[in-house]
Amino acid sequence: MPKKPLLFTHQLEYLSILDENGNVDQTLEPELPEDFLLKLYRYMLFGRRFDERMLNLQRQGRIGTFPPLTGQEASQLGAAAALKPSDWMAPAFREGLAEIWRGKSMENTILYYAGYDEGGAVEEDRNDLPLAIPVSSQTLHAVGIAMAMKYRQTPDVAMTFFGDGATSEGDFHEALNFAGVFQAPVIFVCQNNQWAISTPLSKQTRSETIAQKAIGYGFPGVQVDGNDILAVYSASAQAIERARSGEGPTLIECLTYRMGLHTTADDPTKYRNNEDVKVWESRDPIRRFQTYLLNKGVLAEEKTQQYEEEIKAEIQGGVERSEKLMNELGAPEDMFAHQYAELSPHLLRQREEMLEQWRLDQKEEKNG
Amino acid sequence: MPKKPLLFTHQLEYLSILDENGNVDQTLEPELPEDFLLKLYRYMLFGRRFDERMLNLQRQGRIGTFPPLTGQEASQLGAAAALKPSDWMAPAFREGLAEIWRGKSMENTILYYAGYDEGGAVEEDRNDLPLAIPVSSQTLHAVGIAMAMKYRQTPDVAMTFFGDGATSEGDFHEALNFAGVFQAPVIFVCQNNQWAISTPLSKQTRSETIAQKAIGYGFPGVQVDGNDILAVYSASAQAIERARSGEGPTLIECLTYRMGLHTTADDPTKYRNNEDVKVWESRDPIRRFQTYLLNKGVLAEEKTQQYEEEIKAEIQGGVERSEKLMNELGAPEDMFAHQYAELSPHLLRQREEMLEQWRLDQKEEKNG
Amino acid sequence: MAKLTMVQALNLALRQEMEKDDRVMLLGEDVGVDGGVFRVTDGLIDIFGAERVIDTPLAESGIVGAAIGMAVYGLRPVCEIQFSGFTYFNFHQLESHAARLRHRSQGKYHVPMVLRAPYGGGVRALEHHSESREVYYAHTPGLKMVIPSGPRNSRALMVSAIRDPDPVIFFEPKALYRAFREEVPEEEETLPLGVPVKVREGGDVTLVAYGAMIPLSLDAAEVLKAKHGIEVEVFDLLTLSPLDDTLITESVRKTGHAVVVHEAHRSFGPGAEIMARLMEEAFFYLEAPVKRVTGYDIVYPLFAREKAYMPNAMRIVRAVRETLAS
């Protein structure tokens, strides 16, 4: 048995259902109820408009640093929409739309980016971890949750999101390896938006795809057109189905593009040219889904306009409510509220001290 | 372009040249000078005997915890022997034989395991990092060294060793990913000895091989019979050649077996049965290489005996010299010798304090 | 009551908690079939199965990250990191998540996990196997840092740590694992986290220590009394963080003298915080500067010289006498 090729049973596929012009491959088209399709569309639109508004609020100094998601609506919503409410989600920091789909309030989103810890609150019935900034670290939590689900024999799954850059971190590796070994019901969704701040995918890894990274862990990887919500949804539903039936994890690579800034602190003109952005504009996930729905007769032209107006009002309401909340909040002792189940005597004294210093500061500032 | 298979250019091979009975596949047999073959054989024998002696010293309390390498002689020596002296090596902790091949003295080895920091010293002309206990962490150093070689445009390469368990650590992943991205001249040698303490490979990863993990990083992986020194040497030489000529990294998986204890603190009867060990005994790397050399007429029966005697005397000499050194060493201020290039005033004072306390302790202990 | 070693006492705590509460899970490298490299989890896989006593791949961040997920989901994972010197591989998981999820989710989630790790020197161990770096954890808000000093309190503290709703870093002084036995009751016993205990009464000087330094401190106290007529009051911190200095401050107000003992490096070490608290709370009662007997600010040496590095009873005796003389 000398020099001989090793055989692989792994299969890697690329999935695309809706092309850039909204033409559908009917052999692959998923059968989804019309109201669900419309709901997806409306959320995508909402995502885009909310993003624009947040950018706006940031530019006006009403919120702090914010990571826009424009261009990635299909990729994150397609995956999250395939989950049940009892499933869990562990997002990175660019899944604002997926979070809102899952029940996060606009108010919390805005509060969080306006610098209020209260915005981190996770709504009662939402089984999601708060967004995670330390890149890739959340992938392990999803695995732990999935292992716990398996132990508890619930029929639920965990889904975690991360970027292309995140695949370079050790935690990504440990997460996939644990998931493989323990056959945990977890779905790894990579939003491969081609960039990690200024670092293009080609400098991130020499791997031709992210999907093939699954091979090292003994479970399937699949690459999908991440701007095609039908493809993302289908691949996710299939992976969730596998996980639910005890067949273990899947890695899904969504090929998409970060159309905007990395965050509002970023200046992409330093590192990428507008040509690429233009190319990806033509692949817009919302436009092609709209075309599909129009062609299919599910969506009427005037409905789009109606959605736009409703969404505008909703967002306006959200912004107003959050700004009202900000005025009501603000007592600094809340900082100490969720440090431990119970504050130690030492921390209780520190809270007193902090409040006293704060009050004295306020007084002095008033008196100049 | 809907659901379609992704194509791979990756090639994974399994390499075996010398079978368990010492029969050689002549189409693959490397052409090596006779004295080099004999040198390899003598070192393998030395490795086995030194291992036995160290185990003995440990059982007598003359050294501390020690990780035996019996069974893995071909795997580590075959790889290290393909390096030039100007190449660098970053071992884990079970490559004692590879280190000695590269010029580490027996004395330093013994001193180190007897608890003397002096044993960590790296000999003048030896371009190796000290052994690394934190699993997998050394793989990144090899990558950094290789990146520096590339920057300096030297024709050298770096080789790093690690175990099957090590492939689960995040650092392994980051090292392979960096190596791929920067096309660093580095060779990753996994001594897959089937166990990480009590954890069998099947609990370490769901990947069918370690070699296939290279696919995620865009460079070749190869699996070799790690008890076949010709196969390990050939695969290593080929990988080194690739690296030297600027073609980047390779991952080599050596299939071998840890015949003994994890360390002298370990009790393998807790977790594995003797049947497996028996199977692997029949695959002994030294015996088959000996048969090969005998068949080839390179080695004569009596030479083996001569080697055994020489080695015994060498080891005895090494042990005696190291114990002499231990008696000469021992001044505790040496602890402070290599903390920084220069000791700060505070550390100078601490050194004085330590010495004073130590002298007082000694006096008190003498006076009872 | 059985006379148990610390290893056995910890094993008892884990077993009983697992029997009582099916949320309690063990995970780590070699904790299952092998029973842990120090045998703390010995036999538990036979009782509770591989689903609850989980042998993991060799990946510390993986272990801690997965444990965080389990804890958030409602389980009570107890994870073992094989030696405290390898907890740095998972430091980001502790700092960024275990310590923060309660705050980050505004109380929706919490992380009732325990991270166990053997720590400390004096046992002729390999490199990276003798460190005392409890300050890293004590300085990290959101974590609790607990260190027992004997079989009985290790059992009681472990039970409390498992039941605690917040993440507890539980460092086990490996030098004491089998150093002595104590009566440990079969019935449940807990000790509150965050409360030091007075382990010896005395009026002349206050000695503050924890972990493997406790037996040494008690030895030193004996010598000081027998040879020098000095009455030492000894405190065992048990919890480094949250640190409650009330009892210690009170004692120093009485004795006017104090010595702090730890294996950890001196600079920015645990002793500094004790001294700072005493500065803040008992300054006007102090008759002499508080002294520290500690490890030095150098890499922990290989074992041939560790005796010169580690605090011992003789050093403590000298320090106490010097404080009283100054």
Place this chain on the structure above:
Amino acid sequence: MAKLTMVQALNLALRQEMEKDDRVMLLGEDVGVDGGVFRVTDGLIDIFGAERVIDTPLAESGIVGAAIGMAVYGLRPVCEIQFSGFTYFNFHQLESHAARLRHRSQGKYHVPMVLRAPYGGGVRALEHHSESREVYYAHTPGLKMVIPSGPRNSRALMVSAIRDPDPVIFFEPKALYRAFREEVPEEEETLPLGVPVKVREGGDVTLVAYGAMIPLSLDAAEVLKAKHGIEVEVFDLLTLSPLDDTLITESVRKTGHAVVVHEAHRSFGPGAEIMARLMEEAFFYLEAPVKRVTGYDIVYPLFAREKAYMPNAMRIVRAVRETLAS
């Protein structure tokens, strides 16, 4: 002399050292084409090329581990970790290798690397972007921990750090990156590591601070003098480890009073070590307990409340007055 911000001054230091010494390399996330997220390495890739200003994959342990390899091979890598809150991902590489290789190889190898990271609060940043955890590094033997407080000393210290034969953790107070400008000479300027400087002379009380707390401390000193006639002597530590307390101890022997200021959490924080040193070296000169003005022992809050968390000049003024009154 040009008036530079700290960002520009650091850029100058890096550029000049790279011009002088081809062993000096930069690596990190976005340090090349983007010039670093704070622009500290701006333009350097254009001068020195992508071989010396290396955009790495997103992996902190990878960056530090590779830098260690480069340093051992004879280069002088300066790596950037994008925020200090992400240095925990590479903590094991620092602790196990950067800090130890000189000792482990008995002097054959050493690790002349610099790890740069912006740290500290007060700039309305995202979560995990405002921490001050310098104690983790200051408590780790084998490392040096340096924190500048202005454009001019940041440049001089960076040059010294790059030339230092041992690993230096260089935390840059991001609140000061563009807070003010200073004359920074084009000619080479260095500052010794391990030596605090007196930045204001005064006889009533000693104030010890570093980093972004220096401007606040100087402001407070002005107020104290103007409003209360109190003369404050202010020390800028510059190096936390190795910490040299000589000048500070001397000052406190003169003033009898001291206040320590840092953003870091209080318990087991840098202030504790200063207090311990003063306890050891100046106890009999102290007329009142040393006070600390610090961050609290809680997770750093999101920015809407950070003002209540962070020390400010008013808090320093109050603390000084209280010390003098007690």
